[in-house]
Amino acid sequence: MASFITKLVTGILPLFGGTSPEQSNGKLIDYQGLPDILEDTSLVRRFAWDSISYNGDTVNQQPPETGVTRKYDFHVTRAQLAPDGYLRDMIVVNGQFPGPLIEANWGDWVEVTVTSNITGPDEGTTIHWHGLLQKGTPFYDGVPGISQCPIAPRESFTYRFRADHVGTSFYHSHYSAQINAGVVGPIVFHGPKSQKWDYDVGPVLVTDWFHKEYFRIVQGVVGSGTDRRPAFSDNNLINGKMNFDCSLADRDRPCVSNAGVSKFRLKPGKDNLLRIINGGSAGLQYFSVDEHEMTVISVDFVPIQPYRTNFITLGAGQRSDVIIHGKRGKLANRAYWMRSNISTMCALPRQPYGLAALYYSEEDAKMEIKPSSHPQQYNITRLGCNNEPLTVTKPLHRKPVQKPHRTITINVQDTLNATGSDEYLMNNQTFRVNYNAPILKAVTEGNASQPYEPLWNAYETGSGKRVIRIVWENQKVDPTNPNFYNVTFAHPMHLHGHDFQVLAAGAGSWDGSVATNALRRDTHILPPNGHLVVQFETDNPGVWPFHCHVAWHASAGLSISILERLSDVVRIPGTAHVMSQTCEAWDAWSKDNIVEQIDSGLRVMQKD
Ligand SMILES: [Cu+2]
Incomplete structure (x- = not known):
């Protein structure tokens, strides 16, 4: 495979046209x-965007009242597509992968x-709008078994939520590991800029890609004994494209190596x-982008103090806005590689290299000139399975770290359960939901009281x-537990409904020290x-x-439920x-159809 990639980047193999x-x-x-702001001529009063700023502190900053609602129609269907030339069964939004862009101005309402x-x-299915707060609309957060029941086949459901941040995110199915089947697309909320740029190139959506269907992968992940299969990508x-070495593919599947x-x-x-x-x-x-430095200006939805770098890290669920200063003259008459490489230390990629071609003119792009640029050099081993150090990523707008009213310590263990299936335990308790009885519904109907259903993994x-x-602690080794599954993974931990402050992240146990000017974001790597x-x-x-944003880990139960201010x-x-x-x-629907829930349900499957 390495030779296929080498031939690709050196131009020996055809790049496009398959x-x-x-x-x-x-x-x-x-x-x-993309525009700086969506212009609405129909608006009675045009919003004075220049007069306000966005500081990424969602606790203290309210979005403006724009009086605009933007409507989208999503049809989630099965499809057979070949993003990398290998034809596979997918589940997609509006027949396309990745899904359509959702765009709004800060403060708008969005109806999908x-x-x-x-x-x-x-x-x-359900759709989750990643990183959005859903303040006052927790029932539109899109998590089956928690904030809603799944949308049954042939049924519709309208989500209505606020564009409560400025910046970049994405939506994805939260039903079982359906995100992996292709139900994913970008979100951009326009608003006050923390830094100036000239041209918005738009979303660059990177996805590791699996040729097996997601429920087969989940079966392997949560399977016991010899049925257990690690999830290799x-x-x-x-943006849904890459070439593939079809000599490695199943013979009975259509495959072209130069999909483009x-x-x-x-x-x-x-800029x-x-x-x-x-x-x-x-x-x-x-x-990274060959021969171009980047200036990173935000992580997730939070503006940061800009810093220059030749590469960035992104765990599943994370985003970064970066500015790249364009070359001129002769240097702009060339094509360059954009690269995204999956870490081989903390995932199982068969082919970790993602490529895209970067041009400076329409003609070069049309002529499909092959890039011949040099990759950035950076030391992955030194970084390990971590995000950038917290001394590098600092919020532009500082917020003090308050003394907590409550500290919850959660010890994560990857283990085998009684039937020999892989299962995550948090403080010795795994997580699983009931699709027919979402936690939010139980709470609203007064059917939730202490002690809560243990499988909710509830923290009030x-x-x-x-x-x-x-305080998340990852796999404190327990030598007395013979089922301890001694493989260590990184977990990009994502909290719904909030941007959290990241006080500390690193190896071993926490020593109690807190980062100065602590980063805020909605997903960070444990x-x-x-x-x-x-x-x-x-x-x-x-x-x-x-929860962990690695689909397979969430399937194996790596999630807790924060029950926040139930009386409210x-x-x-x-x-x-x-x-x-x-x-x-x-x-x-589920009365007449068998729903075989083989995973935690933050992610389940049906019998086929
Ligand atoms: Cu994980």
């Missing part, structure tokens, strides 16, 4: 050239009507903004606005045999999962009504 955009992605995927048309075999895509890579166009001599998103299932990505914050600190310490204010009543949750208007929309249809 498949049409329709065959690869359902349509030509092009998110490029999702129709679940996954048939043959039938399957439910086959390829690495940028994504093309990006930068403006010469200008170009790239919105990098890791929307993959597992791998930690190292992103108490009432009122408080500061909660969570390193192997290490710790991650975060805290947040309980300003958002709801039921919020705090029951007062949120509309909860019972909205919950009943999906739950009545799902109850009816």
